Amino acid sequence: MAAQERRPGGTLRIQMGVRPVRDPRTADWPEIANFTRGWLEYLVEYTCEGTLRGMLLESWEVDEDATTYVLHLRPGVTWTNGDAFDAQDVLRMFGYWCDRSVAGNSMAGRLASLVDPETGQLRDGAVEEVDPLTVRVTLPAPDVTIMAGLADYPAAVVHASHDPETMLDSPVGTGPYLPESFAPHASAVLVRNTAHDWWGAGVEGWEEPTLERIEFIDLGTDPASWIAAIKADTVDMLHENLGGFIEEADELGWERSEVVTGATVVLRGNQTAQVDGGTPYADLRVRQALQMAVDNAVCLELGYGDRGTVAHNHHVAPIHPDYAEVGPTPFNPEKASALMVEAGLEDFRHELVTLDDGFTRRTGAAAAALLTDAGIAVTHRVLPGSAFWSEWTSFPLSITEWNHRPLGVQILALAYRSGEPWNESGYANPEFDALLARAMSIADAEARREVMADMERMLQRDAVIVQPYWRALYRHFRPGVVGAEMHPTFEIHPYGLGFAAG
Secondary structure, eight states, rough: OOOEEEEOOOOEEEEEOOOOOOOGGGGSSHHHHHEEEHTTTOOOEOOOTTTTEEEEEEEEEEEEEEEEEEEEEEOOBBBSSSSOOOHHHHHHHHHTTTTTTTTOOHHHHHHGGBOOOTTBBBOTTTTEETTEEEEEOOOOOOOOOHHHHHHHHHHHOOOTTTOOTTTTTOOOOOOSSSEEEEETTEEEEEOOOTTTTOOOTTTOOOOOOOOOOEEEOOOOOOHHHHHHHHTTOOSSHHHHHHHHHHHHHHHOEEEEEEEEEEEEEEEEEEEOBBTTOOOOGGGGGHHHHHHHHHHHHHHHHHHHHOOOOOOOOOOOTTTTTTTTOOOOOOOOOHHHHHHHHTOOOOTTOOOEESSSSSSSHHHHHHHHHHHHTTTTTTEEEEEOOHHHHHHTTTTEEEEEEEEEOOOOHHHHHHSSSSTTTOOOOOOOOHHHHHHHHHHOOOOOHHHHHHHHHHHHHHHHHHTTBBBBBEEEEEEOOOTTTESSOOTTTTOOOOOOOEEOOO
């Protein structure tokens, strides 16, 4: 589809939660990257159409068994300090991403096949320069997720001088914008970097950025405040819209963008979490009771207004190319109550923690009501974002929002492989890990489904999660705003935003 012509200049105001900026490889919310994406770019980009396209890479080649990747860098790219972007930068980035010693570095999990298990660092000889614009990546075993992982939001490419402590004060990147101001949970501003010739200007498939200024405005987690901002003419675009506020924004005359995705919410017990001197969610019977007590269809209706599809408690979506249909787990509240008694926890009160953001809070309330109906005592604790986001992996029992990823095997590696930073359930199953390694070695998605089916059934059997539904995502924006369509992974691309000409 041809890009809509944009007029030069202007300020675009975007409602979005402004999360504290951190070292990109440790970023754990897409809103962080939506701001840093102004100047920190990616080797590849995941498009709204669900495909990958080269960004700082012009192209790449993969051999038949997915063990050798040849990356061709885009010529003519420079950093904002004038340095040329070349193969040495890419070699350095793989070392930066593969460093398991950095707390919270989820990129080491995305590129696990490149990490030496003995040193926790990039394998010797795994990445080599062929010439200044070509890099060869050689894996010890096939891995079909590499390119998709390089498009995920923690994979931002940083300069050799990068320092997380000074990245806002002394920003160096390859993108067309620079940070002007940043106040966590309040606002963040990008301004056009007129001193830097952006590589995308004049390149086929890319356009010159037009906006002079992009303002991200944090209005909290209550969608009512977002609608109030539309009425007050203080924003031009919403990061996301939810529930009944979708129709309200429609009635105000704003454009609606909708996309079907693998975005979801997950209710999980942390199997390693200590509660009153014990680990209640390490007990399979307790996890099975939680799963059997929750009717996923009820959570979809009450938590998300039926704007999605019921999920089957294994975190692989029907839109994933490697999805296998294995059917649902049983809803059986009577059996759930009996299992809790069998585990000796009939008098235990569970504390279910959710973010106070609307749909996760409502989903938590629905799940808590269902658990109560099954005779399982539960308290629903609602936290503001600042308290929830800093502790999201460590709550004994909570509901977490998970974004879409291009491949089902990719999300399983991020969320359920033993020892991964984002493995919030504490699930550690060598049999699952072995199946995962096998699935990641199968390039053809059709052929991969048989192994995926085994992993999906294993997650159900081990009752690792209660996953109620898959979300359709919605975004609204003022008529005349260009490049604001909802992205499957909530990405906002500053270079493509603007106001329609005419």
